[in-house]
Amino acid sequence: MASQVRHLNLHEYQSKQLMAKHNVNVQRFAIADSIEQAENAARGLKADEIVIKAQIHAGGRGKGEFSSGLKSGVHLTRDPAKVPELVKQMLGYKLKTKQTSEDGVIVNKVMIAEALDISKETYFAILMDRDSGGPVMVGSPDGGMDIEQVAATHPDHIFKSIVDIETGPTEKQTLDMAMKLGFQGKSVAEASEQMQNLYQLFLDVDATQVEINPFGLTPQNKVVCFDAKISFDDNAIFKHPELKAMRDTTEENPREVEAEDCGLNYVGMDGNIGCLVNGAGLALATMDIIKLHGASPANFLDVGGGVTTKQVGQAFKILTDDKNVKTILVNIFGGIASCLTIAEGMVTALTEGPRIKVPIVVRLQGNQVEEGKECLRRSGLNITVRDDLDEAAIMSAQLAAA
Secondary structure, three states: OOOOOOOOOOOHHHHHHHHHHOOOOOOOEEEEOOHHHHHHHHHHHOOOOEEEEEOOOOOOHHHOEEOOOOEOOEEEEOOHHHHHHHHHOOOOOEEEOOOOOOOOEEOOOEEEEEOOOOOEEEEEEEEEEOOOOEEEEEEEOOOOOOHHHHHHHOHHHOEEEEOOOOOOOOHHHHHHHHHHOOOOOHHHHHHHHHHHHHHHHHHHOOEEEEEEEEEEEOOOOOEEEOOEEEEEOHHHHHHOHHHHOOOOHHHOOHHHHHHHHOOOEEEEOOOOEEEEEOOHHHHHHHHHHHHHOOOOEOEEEEOOOOOOHHHHHHHHHHHHOOOOOOEEEEEEEEOOOOHHHHHHHHHHHHHHOOOOOOOEEEEEEEOOHHHHHHHHHHHOOOEEEOOOHHHHHHHHHHHHHO
C-alpha cells in the first residue's frame, strides 16, 4: 500500500522544548491557550521584558496582521499586566502573513517568553548533505538574516565542516567553527558545547536539518539559540511517536490529512479538474496534459499500485469534498492494481456513497482493461470512457468549462 510522506512541521515552542531537553540554551518560556494562562505565565517568568509570539507554522509573524485588527504576531512589553489585553486580540483570531493564505491562520496558542537582548547574531546549522554523503555543519558570522542572501552576496562568510557520521563532530571541529563565527574568550567553549548538544539532538530525533538563526550571544556573554527550524526524516517518524504526537493538523488541508489516514497520496491545488491516477509519474503526466489543454488540475492524487476497492471510494469522497472540482478525470494504467479493481471501486463509490454530481471521464489501459470497461458499462452510470489520454483530457477540460 502506498503511504503518504507528510513533512512534520513543529511550532516554535515545540522546537524549543526539544532543544531544552537536549541541554541547548533557549529563552525561558511558557505556552498558553487562554488569556488566564498567558497572564499567569507572564507573571511567573519574572522577566525584565516579555515577548508574546503567536504560534503558527508560517513565517513573517512580526509583520502580520490579525483579523481582530491587531498589528503583528510578535509583541514586547515590560509590564505583565498588558499581556492579557494583547493575547485577547490574538487567540481565536486569524493571523495573516506573507506566508499564509489571504484568509490567514487561526491562532490557538501563544508563547510567552523572556525577551533577551542580543549582542551578536550568527548562523549555525547541521544538515544531511547529499554531496558529502552524511551530515555537515554550516555556519556564518552573518546571522539574523536569510542564509541564501548571505551565500549570494558574501559566499566567503559561509563555513562548512563535514562530520564523520560514525564519530560525530570532534571538539576541535566545533571549537574551530565557533571561532570562525566570531565568538571570543569563554564564549568559544560554550558555543562549541552548544553545537555538540545540537548534534546530539540532530541524531536523537532523526533530523535532516537543525537550523539555528540566530545562534546568538547576549550582553551577559551567554550563548542562546533564539530560533530554530528542525526538519525530520519522514521515513523514521515511526520510531518517534512523541514527535508524531506534536503534529498540529489544524493548519493542514483537511483533505490531505484524510487522504494520509486512508493511505492515499493527495496534494490539493487550485484548479477545477479532480484527478484520480495510479502512480506518481502518471499522475504528474496527467496534470501536465490537463494544463496543456488549457485547464488546471485541482489536485495530485496517486492511489498507488496496491489500491483496494475501499480506497477508490475514499478517493472519490476526498475529490468531491473539494467544492472547486467541476469534473473528475480518472487515468489508470492497470498493473498490480488492475483496471477492474479501479472500476469496481468506482461503481461501489458511485452507487453506495453520496451522489456525485460532477461529470466523470475515465481512461483505462493495461491489466484487465476490457473487464474494467465492461464493469463500467454494466453499471449504467453516467461515465464517459475514452481510450486516448489526450481525448480524455480535452473532454475533461470542456466539461469543467461548461
